[in-house]
Amino acid sequence: MKQKNSTLTPAQIKKTVGISYLGGCNSPKLVKSLERNVMTYGVYLTPGNLSGYQVCPNSDNCCKYCLNGSGRNKIELLTYKDGGPIQQSRIKKTKLFFENRPAFMRLLVHEINQARKKADAVGMTLAIRLNCTSDISPEEFILDGKNILQLYPDIQFYDYTKVFNRTGLLSRYKNYDLTFSFSGENWTDCEKVLKKGHRVAVVFEDILPETFRNYPVIDANGYDARFLDIGGIICGLTYKRVANDYVNGKYKRPETTFVNRNIKDTSEKQQKK
Numbered sequence: 093m094k095q096k097n098s099t100l101t102p103a104q105i106k107k108t109v110g111i112s113y114l115g116g117c118n119s120p121k122l123v124k125s126l127e128r129n130v131m132t133y134g135v136y137l138t139p140g141n142l143s144g145y146q147v148c149p150n151s152d153n154c155c156k157y158c159l160n161g162s163g164r165n166k167i168e169l170l171t172y173k174d175g176g177p178i179q180q181s182r183i184k185k186t187k188l189f190f191e192n193r194p195a196f197m198r199l200l201v202h203e204i205n206q207a208r209k210k211a212d213a214v215g216m217t218l219a220i221r222l223n224c225t226s227d228i229s230p231e232e233f234i235l236d237g238k239n240i241l242q243l244y245p246d247i248q249f250y251d252y253t254k255v256f257n258r259t260g261l262l263s264r265y266k267n268y269d270l271t272f273s274f275s276g277e278n279w280t281d282c283e284k285v286l287k288k289g290h291r292v293a294v295v296f297e298d299i300l301p302e303t304f305r306n307y308p309v310i311d312a313n314g315y316d317a318r319f320l321d322i323g324g325i326i327c328g329l330t331y332k333r334v335a336n337d338y339v340n341g342k343y344k345r346p347e348t349t350f351v352n353r354n355i356k357d358t359s360e361k362q363q364k365k
Contacts, residue, residue, distance in 0.1 A: 100195060100198075102198065102199050102202040102203075105188075105195050105198065105199050106199065109184050109185075109188050109195075110181075110184055111181050111184050111185060111188075112181070113203065114135060114185060114196070114199045114200055114203055115133055115134055115135035115136070115200070115203055116133065116134070116203075117131055117132060117133050117134075117207055117210065119132075119134055119136070119224065121134075121224070121316055122134050122221065122224075122316055124314060124315045124316055125219070125315045125316050125317040126216070127314075127315065128315050128317055128320060129215075129216050129217060130216060130217050130218075130219050130315075130317045130320070131207070131210065131211040131214070131216040131217070131218055131219070132218075132219045132220070132221055132316060132317065133203065133204060133207040133218065133219070133220050133221070134220070134221040134222075134224040135185070135200070135221070135222050135223070135224060135226075136182055136185075136224045136225045137182055137185055137186040137189065137223075137224075137225055137226040137228075138179065138182040138183050138185075138186045138225070138226075139151065139225045139226060142183065142186075143182075143183045143186035143187055143190075144187070145186060145187070145189075145190045147186060147226040147227065147228050148226060148227045148254075149227060149254070149255050150227075150254040150255060150275065150278070151227065151254065151275075182225070186226075189228075193234065194235065197233060197234065197235035197240075198235065200233065200240070201235060201243065204220060204244065204247070207220075208247070217248065218247055218248070219247070219248045219249070219250060219317055219319070220240075220244070220247055220248070220249045220250075221249070221250055221251060221316070222240065222249065222251065223251045223252070223253075227251075227252075227253050227254060227255060229255075229258060229261070230249060230251070230261070230265075230268060231261070241261075241265045241267055241268055244267070245266075245267055246267070247267060248267055248269065248319055249265075249267055249268050249269070250268070250269040250270065250271070250317070250318055250319045251268075251269075251270055251271070252270075252271045252272075252273050252293055252318075253270055253271075253272060253273060254272070254273045254275050254278065256272070256278075256281040256284070256285075258270065259272065259285060259288070259290065262290070269318065269319035270290070271290070271291045271292070271293050271318045271321075271327060272285040272290060272291065272292045272293070273292070273293045273294075274292055274293065274294045274295075274350075275349075275350055276348060276349025276350040276351075276352075277349060279305070283305075286307060286324055286325075287324075288323075289323035289324050290323050290324075291318060291321055291322075291323055291324075291325055291326075291327050292307075292325075292326055292327065293312065293318075293326075293327040293329055294309070294326050294327070294328055294329065294352060295329050295330075295331050295350060295351050295352065296328055296329070296330060296331065296351070296352045297330075297331055297351055297352065297353055298330060298331070300328035300330065301328070303326075304326045304328070304352070307324070307325060307326045308325050308326065309325070309326040309327075309328040310325055310326070310327060310328060311328055312327035312328055312329050313328075313329060313330055331346070331351045
């Protein structure tokens with residue numbers, strides 16, 4: 093859907109693009125926060141440059157193991173060579189973002205307004221995660237000269253990122269929360285973030301350690317609303333097997349520094365990178 097018509101309704105945009113929705117509040121990962129009285133609206137795009145557009149800077153060490161290849165989409169990716177309906181829908185949404193930003197944003201605003209009504213109706217806090225499987229600056233989500241954080245100053249937005257400079261947004265927007273992510277190769281930046289009192293997410297193979305490189309580790313698997321966490325900690329996440337882990341139908345253990353092995357003392361036995 094190339095940019096050409098700015099008068100389409102949300103329903104017409106979806107029909108033209110060939111999608112049923114842009115984002116939603118029913119992702120298995122996001123619904124975990126309901127127990128914390130947080131209803132999260134999230135958007136899933138295709139990671140890396142799978143759509144022909146790069147949405148994940150600094151993802152060389154982790155894109156292959158992205159959660160895009162988990163859940164129901166894992167089954168489809170293992171069944172169909174080019175992915176099934178889920179993957180194709182995410183590609184369409186990503187292309188819409190780059191090829192017709194006004195239409196993407198009108199649909200996004202429409203769905204956020206619906207999500208807010210839904211959250212208000214049940215007395216929950218609404219949170220927005222724009223990058224469930226991407227890493228795009230919220231300042232690029234622009235409509236009528238304002239970015240999405242400015243359009244909704246009273247709504248909590250949050251993201252994970254591997255883009256160090258994006259942490260600068262935290263001082264400019266009170267409604268934006270960011271958790272920096274350890275790629276396996278960016279510990280120097282991670283430590284800068286931790287020393288400033290922010291959080292860093294680290295993926296572990298299965299069992300979470302009590303500490304990682306002398307920083308306390310919390311179990312971040314139970315809910316996704318990271319803005320509820322304190323700073324200066326490691327948010328430990330357990331690795332989820334994805335489609336790319338399977339070769340000829342058999343699971344192959346990922347060989348990457350992105351997934352941290354379970355060793356007794358990670359603070360002493362890992363060399364800083």
